[in-house]
Amino acid sequence: MYKARARKITHRQQGETGYEVHGRVWVEKDGKLYLGWGRIVLLEKIEELGSIAAAARAMKLGYRNAWLWIDAMNRLAPAPLVEKVIGGEYGGHAKVTKEGKKAIAQYKELREEFQEFIKQMR
Numbered sequence: 001m002y003k004a005r006a007r008k009i010t011h012r013q014q015g016e017t018g019y020e021v022h023g024r025v026w027v028e029k030d031g032k033l034y035l036g037w038g039r040i041v042l043l044e045k046i047e048e049l050g051s052i053a054a055a056a057r058a059m060k061l062g063y064r065n066a067w068l069w070i071d072a073m074n075r076l077a078p079a080p081l082v083e084k085v086i087g088g089e090y091g092g093h094a095k096v097t098k099e100g101k102k103a104i105a106q107y108k109e110l111r112e113e114f115q116e117f118i119k120q121m122r
Contacts, residue, residue, distance in 0.1 A: 021118050021121050023114060023118060024037070025111050027110070030076075038059075040107050042059060042066055043081060045058050046070075047096040050094065050095065052066055055094075078099065081100030081103055082095070082100055083097055
């Protein structure tokens with residue numbers, strides 16, 4: 001089972017007391033980062049552009065870092081989130097798998113629920 005952790009989120013609440021509540025959501029498996037907002041954006045860019053290199057460029061992220069993130073997610077997931085397709089008339093490409101699309105949706109739902117929790121802390 002995956003464990004979600006919360007630290008800092010983009011949504012901020014400031015009450016009459018002057019305190020602000022911040023938090024971020026990421027998911028770990030066995031103490032290793034599985035999903036976070038940056039990794040979700042990477043998956044979405046791969047789905048949009050069909051290429052790890054193009055997705056990395058669009059995020060201003062080095063290809064090596066993008067590949068390391070994908071490798072880590074694929075190893076920690078129940079099934080690969082990204083598959084590389086080698087060869088073909090125009091060379092290889094990458095695609096987000098059904099499991100990857102499911103991970104994106106589940107993470108976004110978790111993040112939305114967390115933001116709602118933060119809003120209730122007024």
